[in-house]
Amino acid sequence: MPQAPASPPFVPGMPQVPALSSVAATCDENMVHVQVKKDLFGSGELIQASDISLGGCGVTGEDSVAQLLYFQSYLQACGSQVVMTNDSLVYSFSLTYIPRAISDTSAPIVRTSGAVIGIECHYLRLHNVSSNALQPAWIPYAATKTAEELLVFSLKLMTDDWKFERPSNIYYMGDLIHFEASVKQYNHVPLRVFVDTCVVTAVPDAAAAPSYLFIQNHGCLVDSKLTGSSSRFLPRTQDFKLQFQLEAFRFQQGDTGSLFITCLLKATAAASPTDAEHKACSFVGHKWAGAGGEDQLCSCCDGSCGSRKARDLTSVSGMWTWHPFFRPLSVCADYTF
Incomplete structure (x- = not known):
């Protein structure tokens, strides 16, 4: 109350x-x-x-x-x-x-x-102990879901220095929104996390219009190529974490300043090689580059990055996916004092 x-x-x-x-x-x-x-x-x-x-x-x-x-x-x-x-x-x-x-x-x-x-x-709080995805009535600040394999995915807003979780979700036009995706492993082999897709909508419905799919094609962050922004993945320093930044914006029509972000996270065994469906690519300096140095895998970002042959998903401990529903952001048109 x-x-x-x-x-x-x-x-x-x-x-x-x-x-x-x-x-x-x-x-x-x-x-x-x-x-x-x-x-x-x-x-x-x-x-x-x-x-x-x-x-x-x-x-x-x-x-x-x-x-x-x-x-x-x-x-x-x-x-x-x-x-x-x-x-x-x-x-x-x-x-x-x-x-x-x-x-x-x-x-x-x-x-x-x-x-x-x-x-x-x-x-x-409601505790989820099943292998089914959590469907909360409220939107958690950093949503988590524990699978049977004891994996915990998260997607957080970070401060400008990337050291702490950001306490506010209010931004201004042109600000850089810092995200950190991660996966924690318990009694499991080392893991590598990927952000497969991210879509922004003006309401809490990933299928609503207007929408902006700024990460697509299995890990291609296209915002910088489409708009000339400084949005990008940061170089990967740890397999279980992946950081990326998005330049704040507002929808042109019918905009209230609220943005809802829905992302699909993936995890693979860290020992598994990266491929066209498991990558983190940014458009920097007029070319595609991989956050982990996998530049050659990013060439498909201008086309289709579907797999060329069937892969054995049971090899090297398999693959796990989860849809986290992230809380809304508020983007103000300009600074007011």
Whole structure:
């Protein structure tokens, strides 16, 4: 259930705090709904819709008669933070009020204080112990699925220096979005991970339109060739990890700034040779290059990279695939201050 912060005791000189009854929130399986009274502080001063946001996202509805403002967001959008405990997932949001100076007078003054209100959604974790793909009602921050072979795939957003998982999913046009795909092995031979395909959509449906398939043809990252961007795979340094970057963009028509990314990850035994269906290729310097030095395998990226002959998938411990559904990204049109 959403939790509202307790009001601190009154101390002379302390700023105003919102009344507890001024904010209400409900959480469903994949969204949070927030209702805010325009008389946020219970003082009779009504706030402006443009002065309050949910993690950077603006008001989605307003009732001028009841003097209410409404927000609606996916759990993974609007600057949410997620914490995993032993038995639950907790999504946290910040409802931020920053009053602007009164614009219809000559005095640059405000009559309300700023405020930040915490909102949380709690969900019990479901543990998957079967070999079937996990189909969650919520979209996990870094989705995982454990197979019978005790393999765990993940796809994470990383910081600019690639050292840490990125806490925010908000980007601006032209920013580089850093991804790290990985596979963990338990009681298994060493593995090598690949990103077979990645598609971007404006809604949480990989088959929806518009869409942009920026990794295709079994590991060909085509964005840099199509748009001249700096999107690419980084040189591989560890078999069980693969890093790549995508230059942030927005869809031209009907764009809300939200991007949903669905990727297909593959893993093979590290001892298996790479081939046309298991590679990581980028278009750099007007030519295709492999993240692991397999440049010759990337020549098919301009055509079709299907296998030329049937392969024995049971050799060298076989091959494993999994579809992780990644949380949405928010791409802003420009910097605002």
